[in-house]
Amino acid sequence: MRIIAGTYRSRLIKAVEGSSTRPTLDKVKEALFSTLGPNISGKSALDLFAGSGNIGLEAISRGMQPVVFVDGSQDAIHVIHANIKALGCEKQAQVYRMDAFQALRYLSKKELKFHFVYLDPPYLKVDLVGILEALKHYDLILEDSIMVIEQPKDASLIEHPAYTLEKTAVYGTVALHYYRRKHD
DSSP, X not given: OBOOSSXXXXXXXXOOSSSSOOOOOHHHHHHHHHHHOSTTTTOOEEEETOTTOHHHHHHHHTTOOSEEEEESOHHHHHHHHHHHHHHTOGGGEEEEESOHHHHHHHHHHTTOOEEEEEEOOOTTSSOHHXXXXXXXXXXXXXXXXXXXXXXXXXXXXXXXXXXXXXEEEEETTEEEEEEEEOOO
């Protein structure tokens, strides 16, 4: 895996060994950041179910900060820390080994809010509607922010009254669903 653009362009990053994580493919990552556009520098991001940190590291490379990485796997957390250290971007990153719901509760206590949230959960193993509800309940997403859910293209679309689905893009077997928080 590699960083596609920005400060750390072309730098290689480690993946978590084994089949428990699925790194986001470069073409999907490139399309994602193309959709986010060039004006993301200085904005905050949450990479929930971060795996190797692939998406969050790309966000840092493109100027987003702080970027919060959350994963429940100790192996994933070790790889994220190693990647952050190798890139030298410790000041822009916060890493937490926690269950997603526990992390959202914790982040709300730190009064963090995010411009961009990326959810790439273990397929079919996570209550995504519950995650969306927790993001709303803890008020972690800024108005007009973008939330992206990566899923298999044939997975059921996630709906929640607090979010508007703006776009779905399919890349091979993967779909990215772009949501925006509705105004209260």
